[in-house]
Amino acid sequence: MRQKKMALSNQETSQCKPDRKARDKDFMTPTETAQYLGVCRTYIYDSINRGKIKVTRIGRKTLISKADIQAMFNFLTPKETELS
Template sequence: MASNIEIQKKCEWCGTIFTAHKITTAYCSHRCANLAYKDRVRKKRIQEFHLKHDAELKPNSEKEFLTPTEVAAFLGVGRTSIYRYIKNAKIKAVRFDGKTLVRRSDIDKMFDYIIASNNENKPKEKTPISDFYTTAEVKEKYGIKDSWIFHIAKEHNIPRTFHRGKTYWSKKHIDDYFAKKAPDPKIKEWYSTQDMQ
């Protein structure tokens, strides 16, 4: 049974304001829920690694260089993946005395880069639309026909909503569209079509 509750919430992953139908809903979309889940799994793996290997690494916890095996355990992936990351230059590595070594600071830099990339890809927070025109108000204000309003809205993706059989248009989007179409106030003289002929 669908819930009639509508709660305005902020997505815990991307920060977008959305309408939730359950109190427990934390994310605006399946994509955000999935990304948050993957992030939790990654953090859990890192935490488990620290708990498991802290005793082993304690004397060398400040060790600057790690072997691919240690890096694999640290990141919770296979050694093959680490060698692939090294080959694709996602992780910097050096060869020293026949050994491949990865600097700990380079692993931190890699995560800083990934986090920065994810933040750039997050959708910008949308401002909810609160002011609307009825179709009659748009017609009266801008002197256009019903069919032209629907044509403009479709062509320029102007948001609309319906309430009790009436169509309501976003004031901001309608005003912005007609502001672009307004004549330049710097032009003082105009010719009519007859003058031109």
């Protein structure tokens, strides 16, 4: 019984791996965006509702521009190392 539960849990966990193809797309779904950023999907939807993430809606489909996501982080600069 325990082995069956462990196998089922492992199967469910393996289905949650990030989709590598999402990294190659120009537009992503909220779920793909969450996987891309390493956050939960709820956080993405909350950010959309607060206006922090811009979306494009095509019918019932919600798409997020990868360029917009990357632009959110453009203000970050690598920490410069000091020369001694």
